[in-house]
Amino acid sequence: MQINKLRGRELDQLFQAILSLKDLEECYRFFDDLCTVNEIQALAQRLEVARMLREGYTYHKIETETGASTATISRVKRCLNYGNDAYAMALDRIYNEQKEEAGSQ
Numbered sequence: 001m002q003i004n005k006l007r008g009r010e011l012d013q014l015f016q017a018i019l020s021l022k023d024l025e026e027c028y029r030f031f032d033d034l035c036t037v038n039e040i041q042a043l044a045q046r047l048e049v050a051r052m053l054r055e056g057y058t059y060h061k062i063e064t065e066t067g068a069s070t071a072t073i074s075r076v077k078r079c080l081n082y083g084n085d086a087y088a089m090a091l092d093r094i095y096n097e098q099k100e101e102a103g104s105q
Contacts, residue, residue, distance in 0.1 A: 049076045050087040 003011075021027050031040055045068050052062045059073050068076075080087055 046072065046076055047087070047090070049073055050080060051091055053077055053080055054088070054091065 017030070021030055035043075045066050048066050049062055049068050049072060052065070053073070053076060057065075059070055062068060062073050063070060076087070
């Protein structure tokens with residue numbers, strides 16, 4: 001894991017802060033204070049690229065719909081194929097939560 005090089009008190013504190021957030025509104029407030037709009041957009045864009053890659057979209061379609069560069073798309077694809085399976089884990093959890101919410105309505 002690349003991030004292991006950064007492991008330490010400050011990164012632990014950041015992740016603990018994120019884990020302490022209770023709902024979507026708290027996430028919006030926290031990330032609004034923590035990040036610039038461009039940083040938030042870049043993170044959201046990468047997750048959307050991962051979703052689209054998993055669903056079989058072409059690079060051209062992803063680039064057109066998200067505005068992501070081919071370099072970003074390639075990096076996300078590399079993580080999907082050779083990373084820690086974190087994109088898949090998060091996207092699967094989002095999908096399952098949405099499915100549960102739809103079923104309970």
